[in-house]
Amino acid sequence: MDITHSKSGIILAIMLLVSSPGQAADNKSGNIVKGPAVYDGIAAFEAGDYDKAFSIWMPMAKEGLPEAQYQIGVMYEKGRSVILDYSKALEWYLKAAIQNNADAQYHAALMYHRGWGTRRDIFEAYKWYSRAIENGHDEAQLAMSKLQKEVQPLRDKSVDEMLANVREEGRKLGITETEENIRKEYEDKATEAEKIRIKEEEEASKLAQKQAREKARRDAIALKKARKEAIARAIKNNKQRIMSQAETQIRADIEKMIRKEIEARVRAEVESEIRADKIIDDEKRTHETEISQAIEQIRALEQRERAGWERQQMEKWRKYQEKNRKKDSTKQSSEASEVGFVIQKPNLPDRFGQFKNGINAFERGRFASAASYLLPLAKQNIALAQYYVGRATENSSGNLADAAHWYQQASRNGIRNAGTRLGDMYLAGRGVQKNTNEAINWFRQSADKGDPVAYARLASIYYEGIGVERNYAKAAQWLKRSAASGDELSQMRLGNMYYRGLGVKRNGLTAVAWYRMAAKQGNVKAQYTIANMYFNADGVRRSYGEAQQWYKKAADQGHVLASLSLAKMYHRGTGIAQDYDKAIVRYKQAALKNISEAQHNLWEIYYNGDGVKRDYAEAAHWVHLAAKSGNAKGQYHLAMMYKEGEGLSQDYAQTVHWLLQASRQNDSEAQFALGNMYFAGNGVALDYVQSHMWWNISAGYGNRYAAVYRDLLARRMTSEQIDRAERLSREYKTWKYTVAKVSTTLH
Secondary structure: OOOOOOOOOOOOOOOOEEEEEEEOOOOOOOOOOOOOHHHHHHHHHOOOOOOHHHHHHHHHHHHHOHHHHHHHHHHHHHHHOOOOOOHHHHHHHHHHOOOHHHHHHHHHHHHHHOOOOOOOOOOHHHHHHHHHHHHOHHHHHHHHHHHHHHHHHHHHOOOOHHHHHHHHHHHHOOOOOOOHHHHHHHHHHHHHHHHHHHHHHHHHHHHHHHHHHHHHHHHHHHHHHHHHHHHHHHHHOHHHHHHHHHHHHHHHHHHHHHHHHHHHHHHHHHHHHHHHHHHHHHHHHHHHHHHHHHHHHHHHHHHHHHHHHHHHHHHHHHHHHHHHHOHHHHHHHHHHHHHOOOOOOOOOOHHHHHHHHHHHHHHOOOOHHHHHHHHHHOOOOOOOHHHHHHHHHHHOOOOOOEEEEHHHHHHHHOOHHHHHHHHHHHHHHOOOOOOOOHHHHHHHHHHHOOOOHHHHHHHHHHOOOOOOOOHHHHHHHHHHHHOOOOHHHHHHHHHHOOOHOOOOOOOOOHHHHHHHHHHOOOOOOHHHHHHHHHOOOOOOOOHHHHHHHHHHHHHHHHHHHHHHHHHHHHHHOOOOOHHHHHHHHHHHHHHOOOOHHHHHHHHHHHHHHHOOOOHHHHHHHHHHHEEEEEEEEHHHHHHHHHHHOOOOOHHHHHHHHHHHHHOOOHHHHHHOOOOOOOOOOOOOOOOHHHHHHHHHHHHHOOOOOHHHHHHHHHOOOOOHHHHHHHHHHHHHHOOOOOOOOOOOOOO
């Protein structure tokens, strides 16, 4: 919604003198109106006083000013202040066109093309379109493409056929001309058409030759590279034998390059599945081994306890026999009973029951009960019991020093996870004094026993530089082991390292392979990263299908930027079928999470009626949210909706407010529009100093129209006003502009 195309018809285009419907000009070429009197014409046109504008511009047009001649042509074409007259409009357009005014050339071509004010003449139209294009007129280029479709059939007609057509048209229109004149005219036109055809064929031939040379150059480079690689391999192995097969090898290498990415992806997927199965089997085997060891240890404990009880009973019996040696056996038995010495089944604790009850209590979250069941076994050096006592003590907010003690005992007795947990305690300083080196020591012990968690801990220490100097090479070593064991964070980090070349050689395909492993486990960041790589051809060949697939997976898990990216693909039809309904759904997912770009793009859909019914109220709702979120374009377009009263009540104060917000973010369109507001005195006091300042700032950010407006306005300003405006422009980046701060009105 450009300020020069507003519904209100206000014309502020000093360079272009353009308005919307009922416009005074459509200047796309940058022709500049000269002379101070033109400002009075602009003011009159803005006020709707077309008679006064006409009276100002007509003398200038008669004096030969091409821009004024063009304006008069527009007024005759549109019927502003004068009776609509296409013939006079064409007359003035041609006067300006001869002086190389691109807009006049374009409008003259249009009138010949349409047959307005003259007989339809596509050859004259072709001529003036061509000149307008040479002068940089964009719309002339589009019109020329349509005209060329009409010119083509004429190239295939003979002069006699054209004469017959002309006579028939003349008969219908009541026009009579001599055959000689008609023949001469159309022979000239045919000659001109033939010249056009020859010129186009020459240009097409030159373009084809250029493309052929470029293709040959690229082919030569590719062939040279492939040949160099083949020769290098030949020298390393057997030069004479390999050289004889160079051509075959080159073809094989090219095919290998084409298949490389696909093979890498398939291999990564297969390896991922194999590793996943291996991880599950390894964890299962480790757990079964530790349980078996615990059972053997408990069985050995019970055997020792039973053997001890038996030795104790035998010792008591031996002493009893020595005391009663002189008595006969019958007497002995009777007296043994009397003294209470009776051999019976030993009353030993149920160690297996204790172990089972302790594990069950732990799994139910009854950590204190678990510790009481397992503590006697831990004291008897049952390794798995020591490990679970440590975990139960830690989870029940017990004495962390005791937990560290039992982890240490369990680790020394072969429980691989125990050392990792003890390392965590040293790393965080929980229950023990914080000591990174001691933590690394325990992590290494667990890693040596094959604990994948220990791999991940060591990788994190070197990757993040926790308590040690950051070392990406060491991090990569441990990440490879951890990622191969199935840790998704390690897979994601290893992908990052290959993507960025940290500690390893940069390789996009390898990065995608690791990202894919993490993504398959549901890692949303990995899914989004893969999508971006395929969308932007970043390290891999571009694939919009892959990008869409991974954006969708991430978006379905709530990743708002993935929702935004997917919405943009549907909205623009980038690599997939354009679908506004799906775009709106995905945009709203992101917009409701306060993503301002999504809010602004919803404005665009509803404002333009893209795939939906145009709805200014809905557009205003979303652009207001985008503006509040700090989106500069959202602030600019909200300002324009307030200015035009589209979906909102017209409010120039709000227009100025939001233009100022966008201008502070260096939006050149907003700065340009703010200059227009000061020039016209809409919502603020009319102030040429402020207008000049904002146009100057906008020009500094690349707005070429603002530069022309500024220079033309300077002709009406005093040197004092110009100096003040330029000083304010220079100071712009060092202070926060407010409407109140610079309110001086100098005219």
